[in-house]
Amino acid sequence: MNKLETFEQKAYDQNVKVYDYYLGEESLAGLYIDGRVAINTSVKSLKKRTCVIAEELGHHYTSSGNILDQDDVRTQKQEHKARLWGYNESIGLIGIVEAFNHGCHNLYEMAEYLDVTEEYLKEALDAYRDKYGVRTDIDNYTVCFIPYLTVFKKV
Structure with a gap:
């Protein structure tokens, strides 16, 4: 089962x-309303669809009420929370470690391995850098975000 099928399940x-x-517009890729996810018909790539459904399911699990007004700080927080849920489910720190262990040496290879778009991976890495700072530990690994993404196995 590929990642898109996993999210559909x-x-x-x-x-x-x-x-x-x-x-109604190309820039709106998806929308979640009351137990329904709409994916814009303009989204053709399976990887992009995966990223869209991940975020919209994030809204299902983390959001409440009408959060369409992006000028409202509470709405922005819920949007961020839903995106982070999607990043964690589709990529996660473990996914980053697995990609490095698989031999991925750049963002393109990592995105291919994780079955997400390169843009979505970059957004996730930015969110993780904002959340964890310079580095964080996961299991027997250290994931460094600054000055560039790298993973070290602890000895």
């Missing part, structure tokens, strides 16, 4: 319906 298991729907 998560949606199904939570009784969240996923629809292909034209959302």
Whole structure:
């Protein structure tokens, strides 16, 4: 099962319906409303669809109420929380470690290995850098975000 199918199964298991729907503008990739995810018909790439459904499921698990007003700080916080949920489910620190152990040496290779878009991976790494700072430890590894992404196995 690929990553998109995994997220579709998560949606199904939570009784969240996923629809292909034209959302009126190309810049709006997805939308979550009351147990329904709409993925814009303009989203053709399977990797992009994976990233969209990950974030929209993040809204299912973490958001409440109408959060369309992006000028509201509370809305921005809920949006951030949903995105972080999506990043953790589709990439996660363990995914970064696994990609390095698999021999991925750049963002393109890592995104391919993780089955996400390079843009989504960059956004996730920025979010992790904001959350963890220069570095963080996971299991027997240290993930460094600054000055560049690298992973060290602890001895």
